[in-house]
Amino acid sequence: MANKPMLSELMKTHGISRRAFIKYCTSLASVMALSPAMVPRIAEALENAPRPSVIWLSFQECTGCTEAITRSHAPTIEDLIFNAISLDYHHTLQAASGHAAEAAREHAMKEHYGKYVVVVDGSIPIKDPGYSCIAGISNLDMLKETAAGAAAIVSVGTCAAYGGVGHADPNPTGAVAVSEIIKDKPIINVPGCPPIPVVMTGVLAHFLTFGIPELDELGRPKAFFGESIHDRCYRRPFYDKGMFAESFDDEGARGGWCLYKLGCKGPTTKSACATVKWNNGVSFPIEAGHPCLGCTEPDFWDNGGFYKPLSVPAGDYRKLGLAAVAGGAAAGVAGALLAKAGKAKAAKAHETVDAHDLEKSS
């Protein structure tokens, strides 16, 4: 893999024009929330980027993150970027298995010591390392051994970033996040269950072009996790007008009203779902009529129920992350709004609303 051609040569081989590359860089700048003026720099950096060896470790996980990233607009230039990154170990995707696969990992580590990138999906069980092993090596040992020579670590998915479903109460395996074990390497968290495919490739592209991106207090790239889903939601105008769906089949639900009362965690969840969207930009959960579960936030499994509004106390189970606490202000505003609206407002939720009503209430 070390002899792979550079991206510009790959583009030429595949008959991809410079114009197409510029288009890709333009869209990438948009996805990375960078100014369009950065496009020439992105193009230049991508063309001249060294191709770091990437070792992808899958621990206590469901393979959903890998499933997601392999469905990223294939085949496009993103695939080329993946070719340009030398993906030297990924036990789900690689043909080799057993000792041959481990030999590939060890070779890559030795060859690129101090320069390779480790991508991790899945949590690490520490109650008994035997709960999850690969080729007889415990996840804990493999992570420590591989991280030792890494330039950086990308924790992909909520399991690697925060412990995820394995960490959910009662956490039978003692599952923890990568950041709870590795303390001496830069770690980029790309949470989500799974993360948006283009966000995963976007973070890797950012690492290639400009190095470690600016991170928030939870280790997430601000470009993708800088704003709440609520702030970018197309249903936000309904929220601002106090128009909420009360059930999954009422007038409000059919009319695209805000799903706050049905448990939407958009106000306390930071992710690019509402702008980047899923399935090649087709839609995202809220657009499909389902409340946001808050899967990019720590302990979202234990936050008191997917269908309980944020304004309903969740009892002892609520363990909100820092971002969620920050977002509490938004929840407070929403709670006050709901209280003000009261019972009479709820009863009116099924009334016909026309354009003039909306204009008057704005």
Next chain:
Amino acid sequence: MDCNSPNTKKTSDIDDVLSFVSTGNAIPLLHEIKHALGQLLENNVTSTIDLGAIPFAPGDERLLDDVLGIGEVHAALAVMGESHVRETAVPGVWRIDHFDEDGEIQSRFIEITFMPDILKTQRTDAETGLETLSQRLNALDDNR
């Protein structure tokens, strides 16, 4: 649920209602475009606005379309999916929409410029073109 109930709004009605929902961001954006157009004329400075970076509701889209209108030029590009480059009825202001190979939207921009860069032939592409043309001419010679 009775889908034929008279209380059930038709999709077109809902779309109509939605088309009036506005975040209020269209007017400031139009002023930004006006300022950028002034900069283009006075200082030859081009500007690009990423529409994906601005919360926009259907009502904002409608206002933007209504005010900018449709101009004289519409170019369709086949570059890893389609791209549409349209000059608006305000010359110098262009709408650029990039789609992927599945026809899904990738990114959307407004460019304030005399000619969007994406329409120009890129130098490296022209170099490849020169090579290609030379090879084809050589092939013609060989076949004679």
